[in-house]
Amino acid sequence: MTEYMVVIVGDADRWWSTMSRQERIDGYAEYTRFGEELTRRGHRVTGGAELHPTTEARTVQPGGQTVTDGPFAETAEHVGGFYLVETDDLDDLTDCCRIIAALGDAVEIRRTVTREDRTASTAES
Numbered sequence: 001m002t003e004y005m006v007v008i009v010g011d012a013d014r015w016w017s018t019m020s021r022q023e024r025i026d027g028y029a030e031y032t033r034f035g036e037e038l039t040r041r042g043h044r045v046t047g048g049a050e051l052h053p054t055t056e057a058r059t060v061q062p063g064g065q066t067v068t069d070g071p072f073a074e075t076a077e078h079v080g081g082f083y084l085v086e087t088d089d090l091d092d093l094t095d096c097c098r099i100i101a102a103l104g105d106a107v108e109i110r111r112t113v114t115r116e117d118r119t120a121s122t123a124e125s
Contacts, residue, residue, distance in 0.1 A: 001049070001086040001087060002086050002087065002088065002110055002111060003046070003084060003085070003086050003089070003111070003114070004084075004085050004086075004087065004090070004093060004109050004110060004111055005072070005082055005083070005084055005085075005106070005112055006082060006083040006084075006093070006097060006107060006109050007037065007079055007081075007082050007107070007108040007109075007110065008080045008081045008082065008100065008107055009077065009078070009079055009080070009105060009106045009107070009108055010078075010080060010104060010105030010106055011072050011078070011080075011105070013054055013055070013078075016051075019111065024078075027103050028102070030099055030100060030101060030102070030103055033099060034096060034097075034099040034100050036094075037096050038085060038096055038097060039082075041086040041089075041092055041096065042089070043085050043089070043092070043093055043096070044085065044086040044087070045082035045083055045084065045085055046084045046085070046086055048081065048082050048083035048084055049081060049082065049117045050080065050081040051079060051080055051081050051082075052108075053110065054078050055068070070108050070125070080105065082119045084112070090109070092111060094109060097109060121122075
C-alpha cells in the first residue's frame, strides 16, 4: 500500500471564530463520515489530527535564526488538519476526499516519501 497525506487547506480558524456551534457539529459529522467511508472502502487511516488555530502557531524562519509567532505567511489559507492514509486506490481516495472538500476547504493529497524513495534518489546521484 502507498501512504498519502491528506491535507485540509483553507481558513482553518473559521471553525472556531465564525461558525455556530451547530455548524461545527454538522461539519465534524462529515469528517466522521469521511473516516468511516475510508474504512468501508478499504483505505487505512494511520494517523492525523485537527490542528489548533494559527494564532497558536510558531514558525522557524528560513535560516533557522528567527522564530515568529503565527503562521509563516500572511494568507487566508492554512493547514487545518491532516490524515495519513494507506491505500492502493488513489482515485477512490480522491473521491472520498470530496466529502470534506464539500465543507468549503481545499483538500490536497500527496504521496509521502518512503525509505525506498530516498535510497533510490541517493543511488541515482
